[in-house]
Amino acid sequence: MVHFVGAGPGAKDLITVRGSRLLQEADVVIYAGSLVNPELLSLCRKEAELYDSSRMTLPEIISVMEKACSAGKNTVRLHSGEPSLYGAVREQMDQLDRKGIAYDSCPGVTAAFGAASVLNMEYTLPGVSQSLILTRMSGRTPVPADESIESFAAHHCSMAVYLSGGMLPELARRLAVGGLSGDTPVAIIYKATWPDEKRVHTTISGMAEEAAKAGIDRTAIVLVGDAVIGSGYHHSSLYDPGFETGFRKAKEESE
Numbered sequence: 001m002v003h004f005v006g007a008g009p010g011a012k013d014l015i016t017v018r019g020s021r022l023l024q025e026a027d028v029v030i031y032a033g034s035l036v037n038p039e040l041l042s043l044c045r046k047e048a049e050l051y052d053s054s055r056m057t058l059p060e061i062i063s064v065m066e067k068a069c070s071a072g073k074n075t076v077r078l079h080s081g082e083p084s085l086y087g088a089v090r091e092q093m094d095q096l097d098r099k100g101i102a103y104d105s106c107p108g109v110t111a112a113f114g115a116a117s118v119l120n121m122e123y124t125l126p127g128v129s130q131s132l133i134l135t136r137m138s139g140r141t142p143v144p145a146d147e148s149i150e151s152f153a154a155h156h157c158s159m160a161v162y163l164s165g166g167m168l169p170e171l172a173r174r175l176a177v178g179g180l181s182g183d184t185p186v187a188i189i190y191k192a193t194w195p196d197e198k199r200v201h202t203t204i205s206g207m208a209e210e211a212a213k214a215g216i217d218r219t220a221i222v223l224v225g226d227a228v229i230g231s232g233y234h235h236s237s238l239y240d241p242g243f244e245t246g247f248r249k250a251k252e253e254s255e
Helices: 016-027 038-043 056-070 091-101 113-120 149-153 168-177 208-213
Strands: 003-005 029-032 051-054 075-079 103-107 132-136 156-163 184-190 197-204 219-225
Touching: 003 016, 003 091, 016 075, 016 103, 029 038, 029 056, 051 056, 051 184, 056 075, 056 091, 056 149, 056 219, 091 103, 113 156, 113 184, 113 219, 149 156, 149 168, 168 208, 168 219, 184 208, 197 208
Parallel strands: 003 075, 003 103, 029 051, 029 075, 132 156
Antiparallel strands: 156 219, 184 197, 184 219
16 A cells, blocks of 8 residues: 655645554655655654655656565655645656555644744635645646646735745736735745745845845745735634624623
């Protein structure tokens, strides 16, 4: 059996309980060495076989999985963050399907939520934004034309832009073309929840310059929108005394 496991955003203790258990039980671990916190490997048994996938091709990864499963070994494929987001897991699963190898998935905390946690931020503030777009800039892997930064920016909701730390001038330009003003709040989080994390609070017009000053050019997530500064919102109706739910009767203001 192959277990695809999300390592979480960085901090060792932000892997899920299930993911931690699977790592501890694994005979073989294939981990994304360029992205996964190496401290997580301390959860593995001393006799576990470890492979750094940053130095491997897809056929090599599948070969390790196939040999391990043929030998009756338990395998963990450890991806950064949440594997279903930019994890390239589908192509691995398709290969395993062709070979008749069983697998399952264990979710992880994605970088957008790791970043929100270090900022104590809420993406969906009433009266500000009730939607969150997770996206990325087009690079070596293209983005469909209908999913351009400009088209998403036009919604004026919260955005978390992945894999784009090295393209901030272009990202700023495209956000502006999409209709966002230059003073729209931005937070750039380098390696969220890692010990060497960096945070930059800025605006669309200042994001490229401020990130350069902080030495951030990759491994960063860019959060865009008014929710970043957490002001100008309405309180949730759910906790309003006059709001009745299936668990609580509405109360008069005088009560």
